[in-house]
Amino acid sequence: VxxxxxxALIGDYGHWGEKEDTFRxxxxxxxxxPLSDPGNxxxxxxxDFEELVSRVLGKHNIEFFGPLCxxxxxxxxxxxxRATALAKNKTPEEQDDILGAVEKLVSPEYMGERxxxxxxxxxxxxxxxxxxxxxxxxxxxxxxxxxEISNCVDESLIGYVRAHSHLELVGRAVIARCQTPKxxxxxxxxxxxxxxxxxxxxxxxxxxxxxxxxxASPPSSDIFRTIVELRRRGAExxxxxxxxxxxxxxxxxxxxxxxxxxxxxxxxLVVADDAAVDHAIGPRGLCGTLLVIKVAGALAxxxxxxxxIVDFCQRVRGQLRTIGLSASGIRAPGQxxxxxxxxxxxxxxxxIHGESGVQKLKLLPSRQAVDIAFGQLIRGxxxxxxxxxxxxxxxxxxxxxxxxxxxxxxxxxxxxxxxxRGLHVKRVLCGEMMSSFxxxxxxxxxLKLADDIMPSVFELLDxxxxxxxxxxxxxxxxxxxxxxxxxxxxxxxxALQGVVxxxxxxxxxxxxxxxxxxxxxxxTAFSRAADAINCDLANNKLVVSRPxxxxxxxxxxxxxxxxxxxxxxxxxxxxxxSKYISAAGHxxxxxxxxxxxxxxxxxxxxxxxxxxxxxxxLLDALMPAIDFIKSKSTQDVFTAQDWKDLALTAEKAADxxxxxxxxxxxxxxxxGGVDVNVADPxxxxxxxxxxxxxxxxxxxx
Numbered sequence: 001v002x003x004x005x006x007x008a009l010i011g012d013y014g015h016w017g018e019k020e021d022t023f024r025x026x027x028x029x030x031x032x033x034p035l036s037d038p039g040n041x042x043x044x045x046x047x048d049f050e051e052l053v054s055r056v057l058g059k060h061n062i063e064f065f066g067p068l069c070x071x072x073x074x075x076x077x078x079x080x081x082r083a084t085a086l087a088k089n090k091t092p093e094e095q096d097d098i099l100g101a102v103e104k105l106v107s108p109e110y111m112g113e114r115x116x117x118x119x120x121x122x123x124x125x126x127x128x129x130x131x132x133x134x135x136x137x138x139x140x141x142x143x144x145x146x147x148e149i150s151n152c153v154d155e156s157l158i159g160y161v162r163a164h165s166h167l168e169l170v171g172r173a174v175i176a177r178c179q180t181p182k183x184x185x186x187x188x189x190x191x192x193x194x195x196x197x198x199x200x201x202x203x204x205x206x207x208x209x210x211x212x213x214x215x216a217s218p219p220s221s222d223i224f225r226t227i228v229e230l231r232r233r234g235a236e237x238x239x240x241x242x243x244x245x246x247x248x249x250x251x252x253x254x255x256x257x258x259x260x261x262x263x264x265x266x267x268x269l270v271v272a273d274d275a276a277v278d279h280a281i282g283p284r285g286l287c288g289t290l291l292v293i294k295v296a297g298a299l300a301x302x303x304x305x306x307x308x309i310v311d312f313c314q315r316v317r318g319q320l321r322t323i324g325l326s327a328s329g330i331r332a333p334g335q336x337x338x339x340x341x342x343x344x345x346x347x348x349x350x351x352i353h354g355e356s357g358v359q360k361l362k363l364l365p366s367r368q369a370v371d372i373a374f375g376q377l378i379r380g381x382x383x384x385x386x387x388x389x390x391x392x393x394x395x396x397x398x399x400x401x402x403x404x405x406x407x408x409x410x411x412x413x414x415x416x417x418x419x420x421r422g423l424h425v426k427r428v429l430c431g432e433m434m435s436s437f438x439x440x441x442x443x444x445x446x447l448k449l450a451d452d453i454m455p456s457v458f459e460l461l462d463x464x465x466x467x468x469x470x471x472x473x474x475x476x477x478x479x480x481x482x483x484x485x486x487x488x489x490x491x492x493x494x495a496l497q498g499v500v501x502x503x504x505x506x507x508x509x510x511x512x513x514x515x516x517x518x519x520x521x522x523x524t525a526f527s528r529a530a531d532a533i534n535c536d537l538a539n540n541k542l543v544v545s546r547p548x549x550x551x552x553x554x555x556x557x558x559x560x561x562x563x564x565x566x567x568x569x570x571x572x573x574x575x576x577x578s579k580y581i582s583a584a585g586h587x588x589x590x591x592x593x594x595x596x597x598x599x600x601x602x603x604x605x606x607x608x609x610x611x612x613x614x615x616x617x618l619l620d621a622l623m624p625a626i627d628f629i630k631s632k633s634t635q636d637v638f639t640a641q642d643w644k645d646l647a648l649t650a651e652k653a654a655d656x657x658x659x660x661x662x663x664x665x666x667x668x669x670x671x672g673g674v675d676v677n678v679a680d681p682x683x684x685x686x687x688x689x690x691x692x693x694x695x696x697x698x699x700x701x
Contacts, residue, residue, distance in 0.1 A: 001062060001122050007129055008120040014047035014067060015116075016147070022046035049118055056120070065119040065132035068213075069151075071112035074105060075219035076131045080254065106221065108171065113151075133216060144332075153191045153213055160198050164468050167201055172211045172218060173226040178203040178466075183300040183309060184235035186226060187293055189248050190215040192332050193352055196434040199469025200290065205297035206467065207235070214332050214437075215353045217247030223255035227264065237265040237306045241293050241313070243285025244272035245353075267306060269296075269313055273445065275321040275377040275384065276349025276358045283382055284351045286322035287397040287434040288445040291461065294470065298463035316457060319448040321384040323349060323377040326399060326441025327363055330354040348376060352399070352436045366406070370413040373444050378421070386448050388422030393447035393457075398432040401440035407431075410442050418446075424539060427458065429471055482547050482581055482593050489545040491700055496533060496544070498692040503530040506688055513681040517662065522681035525562040529570075532557045547594065552578035566618060566682045569605050573622075576604035592633035598626045616660040618682030624653040625690055640701040647687075647694035654679050654687035 001008050013022070025034030025041040034043045049067045056062055068076070083102045087095040106112040119129045146152040154172065161169040168175045173188075187197045188210035197209035210226050212218035227238050240256060242248045252268060259266045273288035292313050299309045327346045330353075341347060341360070346369065349357035358381075361372065378384060386392065396411045411430045418425050426449060434443075449457065484492065503526045510523030536542045536553065543549040555574030558567050580600040584593055602623060611617050628649045632642055657680040 001120055005122045009129075010047075010052075010118045010120075011070070011115055012047045013044065013114060013116070014049045014118075016050045016067065047116075049116065052118070062120050062122060065121070065129060067116035067118040068132065069113045070115040070117065071106040071108070071219070072213055072216070073117040073131045075221075076133070076216075079106065080220050080251075084254070084258075102221075106219075153211060156191070156194070157198065157211060166203075166466050167198075170229060171225065172222055173208050173229070174198045174201050174211065175208040175226070175229070176201050176203060176206070180207060180230055180233040180235050181300045182234075182236045182303070183239055183306055184208065184230040184237070185239050185241060185293065185296050185300055186210065186223075186230070187241045187289075188212070188218050188223065188252070189243055189245070190217060190353065192330075192437045193434050195432070195469035196287075196290065197293075200293060200467045202465050202467035202470075204301045204463050204465030204467070205294055205470060207297075207300075212247075217245065217251045220251040220254040220258070223252055224258050227255060227259045227266065228262075231264055237267075239296060239300070239306065239309060240266065240268040241289065241296060242268065242270055243289050243352075244270050244274075244283060245285060248285075265306065267310055269310065269317070271317055271320070273317070273320040273322045274349075274351070275323045275380055275382045277381065284355075286324065286352060286445070287395060287443050288320040288322045288447070290433055291320065291393075291395065291445070291447055292317055294463075294465070295457065295460045297465065297467075298460040301463065312453070312456070315450075315453050316447065319384070319450050319453065320445065321377050321382065322395075322443050322445040323373045323380075324351070324357070324399065324441060324443040325369055325373045326350050326357075326436075326439050328401060328440035330437050330439045332437040346441075348372060350436075350439075350441070352434065354436060354439070366409045367413045367417075370410060370417050370444070374414075374417050374421070377444065377446060384446055384448060386423060386446070389424065391424045391426045391449040391454075392418060393449060393461075394418065394425050394428045395433070395445035395447070396428070396430040397434055397443045397445065399439040399441040399443060400432065400435035401438045402442055407442070414444055419539070424541075427461070431471055433469065433471075482584070482590065484545045484547070484590075486545075491697065492544040492550075493537065494700075495693045495696040496537060496542070498696045499689050500530040500534045500537075502688050502692040503527055503685070506685075510681045510685055513678055513684060516678045518681070521564075522566060522685065525564060525566060526685045528561040529557055529567075532561045547597070548578045548581040550578075551575075551581065551597070565611075566685075569611060569618060569682075572605045572608055573598075573601035575601075577601040589633065589636060591629065591635060591638070595626065595630040595633045598629065602626060614660060616657050616662040616680045616683075618680065618686045620657050620660065620680060621650050621654040621683035621686040621690075625650040625686070638697065640698045643694040643697045643701075647691045650687040650690040654683040657683045 023034055023043075023045045025032045025036070025043050027037070027041050032041060034041060053064050056064075079102060083098055087098045090098065104110045117131065119132055121129055147155060157169055157172065157174060161167045161174060166177050168177050184207035185205070186208050187200070187206055189197065190212045192214040197206065198211065200206050201209050207230060208226050210218045210223045230238060238259065240252050242252050249270060256266050256268055269292065271285045271289040271292050272283040273286050274283035277283055295316050296309050296313050299312060325346060325348050326341075328341055344363045346361050346363045347357040348359045348361060358376075364372070378386060394414060396407065396414055398407050402410070407430065411428070415425050415428065447457070507523035507527040510526060511520045514520050514522035533542070533554075536557070542553055551574045555571045555578065558570035558574060561567070562570060577597040577600060580597040581593060584596070602619070605611055605619065611619055613619055613623050625646060628646050632638065638646075658677050660680070662680070
């Protein structure tokens with residue numbers, strides 16, 4: 001090998017490492033006692049491939065590939081493609097003979113896993129030997145917690161399946177134990193991307209996944225057997241969803257054609273969400289594929305037809321882009337590193353199998369790195385068509401080697417970067433969802449929330465699944481909570497705009513009222529809150545259709561922007577109101593729920609702030625207004641006269657504070673607590689807010 005640059009191919013029974021009790025005898029293809037009939041029995045023992053490699057590796061300029069089991073070795077050589085070609089135009093009996101011979105060679109029950117193949121070659125050629133790939137190359141003993149490289153994938157699958165009772169292992173296919181849906185969704189590909197795809201098998205997501213060796217597509221026979229098995233279990237149709245890689249397209253495509261010969265209804269979706277490259281064979285499939293899989297699984301569980309699933313998934317696929325960035329290559333068991341990076345370098349646009357990217361850059365802090373990545377995703381070779389004010393879904397994925405602390409920083413920077421670009425991040429997923437073994441990097445996926453997939457895509461992404469790796473998403477849009485329809489939400493938006501305008505116009509008036517006995521900033525405090533509300537309205541951050549979320553956000557704004565006693569009171573009030581609505585669900589009339597929520601807010605203020613009615617605070621205008629609302633809680637809606645009466649109630653209550661003695665805030669320390677003929681500015685602000693809301697609704701009615 002060293003002198004001539006040749007290859008040494010060793011095929012034998014064997015294992016990686018020592019294995020006891022392999023000494024055995026064979027006679028007429030039967031296992032017998034090895035020493036029972038000396039001279040008439042073939043005696044054998046298994047090879048320790050690890051010992052063989054360790055004698056040479058590191059001492060000579062030789063690299064080893066394998067050991068691969070015979071099944072993987074023959075599939076890599078194309079035995080399934082050759083068998084299909086040989087069987088073409090043959091009689092059924094001849095086809096059975098050909099396929100039967102292949103089955104004996106590759107089946108685990110026969111020779112498929114008994115024989116192992118190891119290859120040694122000189123480190124001259126950059127090409128791996130036929131039947132192997134650089135994912136099977138051993139440069140040094142792998143520094144990983146594996147037992148045998150040849151079966152590390154199988155042992156990993158066994159571990160995951162034993163830990164999750166809803167999964168079943170059939171060969172190298174992981175199948176959900178739940179009732180098979182009418183349309184079964186299958187994915188798969190090379191291993192080394194865990195939790196993808198085994199972690200996404202379960203009700204409401206994948207029905208099954210077929211796993212190949214590390215970074216190697218599964219053979220078509222394994223895929224075909226899985227298709228047939230799901231058909232046997234009751235699936236009427238099969239949908240294959242795969243990443244756009246040549247090996248996956250070929251092997252899944254071949255399995256699909258074999259299935260169609262059996263009249264199985266089957267289709268295939270190929271996802272190519274890579275924003276970095278656009279080769280002739282198409283962009284690569286990356287982490288965005290998981291969103292397509294989740295949508296497809298949810299639709300299948302809901303009973304959608306094949307055409308409905310494919311159509312919607314194609315629309316989602318068209319709005320997806322992903323970009324990867326890493327500060328290291330990959331070193332998986334038995335694999336050489338596809339590219340090298342210096343300690344101060346990072347690679348942009350790399351693939352999940354360790355393929356090099358489109359640009360090598362100096363290592364940058366998270367904020368700048370994220371900006372470069374999004375620049376490629378939004379303005380690069382395969383940019384996503386997004387504009388300012390578009391709504392997007394963000395997925396931040398750990399490629400395997402980032403710490404959770406780093407991932408949190410990347411997540412923060414990604415959200416802020418998109419917001420700075422004028423995009424509205426409506427939902428976020430974050431975690432290690434599709435890794436590249438131990439790569440020190442991350443990928444960013446954007447799903448544009450276009451009109452043709454909204455709002456259904458949120459419902460499908462939130463649809464329940466027992467796939468163990470899918471994040472349990474929490475949404476403000478809980479269907480059990482009080483919800484306003486579109487026309488109601490639009491009125492709330494208009495009312496808020498009226499409130500913002502009124503508070504800005506009356507800022508000086510409120511400040512002058514406060515200056516009599518306070519620090520003269522009440523108008524400014526409410527104006528700051530109005531500015532924040534206006535900003536949130538412009539950026540769609542106020543979910544007015546969900547009162548619980550809406551009030552929670554108002555409370556945070558009051559606490560952060562107003563300050564002082566008024567800010568604390570408003571913060572407590574809206575936080576308690578939000579909590580009440582969240583717990584109450586959607587039981588009762590809207591007016592009744594809102595009134596009870598406001599009353600809960602008053603109780604919270606009285607408990608924590610020790611403010612009572614008559615203490616000359618904004619509560620003195622707020623409580624009479626809430627009492628009025630409660631008096632109308634049996635009604636379905638407010639009439640125009642009700643709105644006018646509500647505004648008059650708040651106005652009169654605010655005016656009545658002129659004669660009260662201030663017991664809270666700075667005014668409590670001035671002039672003995674008495675402010676003759678000056679209303680409390682907080683109460684006056686409440687009256688102005690209610691008047692602005694009333695004007696909007698009266699005009700609408």
